[in-house]
Amino acid sequence: MTETDMEKRSALLSSAGLDPSRIPKHIAIIMDGNGRWAQNRGEDRVFGHLNGVESVRAVVEAALQIGVRYLTLYAFSTENWSRPKEEVSALMDLLVKTLNQETDDLKGKGVRLRTIGDLSALPDNCQQQLKTTEKSKTENVSLDLILALNYSAKWEITEAVKGVLRDGLDEDEVDIEKFETYLQTNGLPDPELMIRTSGEHRISNFMLWQLAYAEFHFTPVLWPDFRGEHFLAAIHDFQNRERRFGGVPQQTVK
DSSP: OOHHHHHHHHHHHHHTTOOGGGOOSEEEEEOOOHHHHHHTTTOOHHHHHHHHHHHHHHHHHHHHHHTOOEEEEEEEEGGGGGSOHHHHHHHHHHHHHHHHHHHHHHHHTTEEEEEESOGGGSOHHHHHHHHHHHHSOOSSOOEEEEEEEEEOHHHHHHHHHHHHHHTTOOGGGOOHHHHHTTSTTTTSOOOSEEEEOTTOOOOTTSOTTTTTTOEEEEOOOOGGGOOHHHHHHHHHHHHTSOOOTTSOOGGGOO
């Protein structure tokens, strides 16, 4: 990072009232509200997904600017297959088109793309595009962008249990740390902050294991309207909380 970039980061953090030493290392986002946003404008749901891409750009840029190291976006859940076929098909086409258009720009900014989820169920063109994108080397990685695609936490945990059984581990060989090596997020730190847009207050089968001690931030802003200032506001909310991890409030400790 150049001296100019450091000055810009410092100015941005200061204007947002953020403590640079307490920026979450890993933030997860449930990008909700695309359909409602479109319907409010008399458009079909796909129109909302198209406009949601700009929100992804804005959040990735904000994450880079303030030094977030990992950003996980819940892009498509296993339950989303129940949506109308036209919408699912459009989402898959949008995924391929966006990856094709954005990969070089992301690489140039030091963004490395990773995925979690059962990719084998995605259309062949999606699988191929994801493989191509992930194989594309990123120099000087500043941010890992993790897309949760055809993902559900219950599926992930079930697959982890199957992995333990396949490897024939004895009961005394399995502890928390060992089990985590069988999860999709093996090697990644757990998210410290989870953001959900659109006013819904649930986590919808998303990273149930990893979010055990994350702070949750729910905002009424629909995803296509979500921008960098909303992202920074969520982090400000995070920094105003006391994370106790099962302990007692600091002010009561004697």
